[in-house]
Amino acid sequence: MFRVFRWPAFTSxxxxxxxxxxxxxxxxxxxxWELQLRSPYLLSAAGLTxxxxxxxxxxxxxxxxxxxxxxxxxxxxxxRAAVSLFGALAYALWPRAFVPVTLVILAAHGLxxxxxxxxxxxxxxxxxxxxxxVAANGLSMTTSRLAVSVGAAVGGxxxxxxxxxxxAAIDGLTFLASAAAxxxxxxxxxREGRTWRERAATARPKTSMVSQMMEGxxxxxxxxxxxxxxxxxxxxxxxxxxxxxxxxxxxxxVLHGGAAAFGTLNAALSFGQLVGSFGAxxxxxxxxxxxxxxxxxxxxxxxxVFSFSRDIWLSLAMNAVLxxxxxxxxxxxxxxxxxxxxxxxxxRAFGLLYSFAGAAxxxxxxxxxxxxxxxxxxxxxxxCSAACAALTVGWWRAVPRQDAAGQPASGAAPNA
Numbered sequence: 082m083f084r085v086f087r088w089p090a091f092t093s094x095x096x097x098x099x100x101x102x103x104x105x106x107x108x109x110x111x112x113x114w115e116l117q118l119r120s121p122y123l124l125s126a127a128g129l130t131x132x133x134x135x136x137x138x139x140x141x142x143x144x145x146x147x148x149x150x151x152x153x154x155x156x157x158x159x160x161r162a163a164v165s166l167f168g169a170l171a172y173a174l175w176p177r178a179f180v181p182v183t184l185v186i187l188a189a190h191g192l193x194x195x196x197x198x199x200x201x202x203x204x205x206x207x208x209x210x211x212x213x214x215v216a217a218n219g220l221s222m223t224t225s226r227l228a229v230s231v232g233a234a235v236g237g238x239x240x241x242x243x244x245x246x247x248x249a250a251i252d253g254l255t256f257l258a259s260a261a262a263x264x265x266x267x268x269x270x271x272r273e274g275r276t277w278r279e280r281a282a283t284a285r286p287k288t289s290m291v292s293q294m295m296e297g298x299x300x301x302x303x304x305x306x307x308x309x310x311x312x313x314x315x316x317x318x319x320x321x322x323x324x325x326x327x328x329x330x331x332x333x334x335v336l337h338g339g340a341a342a343f344g345t346l347n348a349a350l351s352f353g354q355l356v357g358s359f360g361a362x363x364x365x366x367x368x369x370x371x372x373x374x375x376x377x378x379x380x381x382x383x384x385x386v387f388s389f390s391r392d393i394w395l396s397l398a399m400n401a402v403l404x405x406x407x408x409x410x411x412x413x414x415x416x417x418x419x420x421x422x423x424x425x426x427x428x429r430a431f432g433l434l435y436s437f438a439g440a441a442x443x444x445x446x447x448x449x450x451x452x453x454x455x456x457x458x459x460x461x462x463x464x465c466s467a468a469c470a471a472l473t474v475g476w477w478r479a480v481p482r483q484d485a486a487g488q489p490a491s492g493a494a495p496n497a
Contacts (some may be wrong), residue, residue: 085217090266091208094201097262099224101158104255105190108165111240111248112183123180130184134191150200150428151267157193157200158260164189165253172246179245186249195435202431206419208266214419215369219361219412222354301430306475307422313472315437320465322445324384327458335458336393349397353404360405361412370477372413377473380406381466388462 086092116123144153168186171178209217239248302308332343367375383406387399422430449461 085209085213085220088209088213090269091205091217093262093265093269094204094208095221095224097158097259098201098221100255101259102225104252107235107239107248108186108190108252111245112187114240115179115245116183119180126184127187131187131191134188134195144196144428150203151263151270153200154197154204155260155263155267157197158256158263161189161193162253162256162260165249165256169246169249169253172249186252198435199428199431202415202419203427204266211420214416215361215412218415218419219358219408222361222408222412223358301426301433304422307418307430310472310475311434311437313468313475314434315441317465317468317472318438319441319445320461320468322442323449323452323461324465326445326449327453327461330453331458335391336396338393342393345397346400349400350404353401353406354408355404356401357405357408358412361409369413369417373410373417374473374477376406376409376413377469380410381469381473384462384466384469388459388466 112127116127164186168182171182175182205217205221206214328346329343332338332346336342338346380403383399383403387396387403390396390399418430418434419427452461
């Protein structure tokens, strides 16, 4: 996994993301804590303000295909930095404006993410050699989880230690650091005298963005394997979100555990994801399609066992294994899509994926509690197991084989 650090451009983006994710998590912990002190109902407003912009990822993907993905990342980082730094000043000068200022900053985070995330998925295959792509995805997911954990761990203490304005300022400064990292990627690429796109002489599309977006979606509909696996990914994301919401109820009613057991189950899942992300590169050595088949089947089986388990220790073990297998199939699955989707529609492909996944999560959060009156909690787990099994078969049958998944990233040359 750590061989990917041989590529300076990837290392630069990776470091920038660690810093910005820690700063963002610091801000989120502060924002949600302070909002619930004023009124618990404000948490719903904050959640919607942050998550609804994710639905715009489809538009963000079109912008990424239309413009240079690196500059999309650069400008979204700079805008989020400016909003957070202005928010820090507003907190210091107008404390009574805490709620509207916080909602504005959260909206900026959500909108920025709807652009930045598809752009990051697009450029990653250009920063590392083809054979290192799974390891790069795994490392990015690992450090993302670590950064979130560190930010959450120190977030609560930082409120009393440094105060609200400084937390917002740190958030803004970390986005500036991320912007500097992206600027360094641009510098490295120019230093090598290489063009960013292989079709560098091709003019920017003259059609409107709406026309380009619709043309891209029609092109994606023609990629049969993408059209087949996209709804399965969304259903799986929906089922996992519902499971996550109801895990506390399952722990209490079915496993007869307390808060400590609930926390331990979450910790086991996180630990498994950490291990799986680190080992994703090794798992991919058996072949991408074979790796997806093996770990997809393991995920489906593990969720099924968890749904019938009534023993806390078996449930802990299943959650740890589930974390490992989910992390591996995420890393491999993203690498397969990054390689197999044509470069000119890659942004729109990931934009659509993030939009639908973004819509599935709040929908599951809203339906999970209501569903307790209609179906057993285990029904969410059975849906998750079935969706994972279907997706595994879909990957196996539909995704091009490794040697036909796409040419190695030509942009990843010696010092990229």
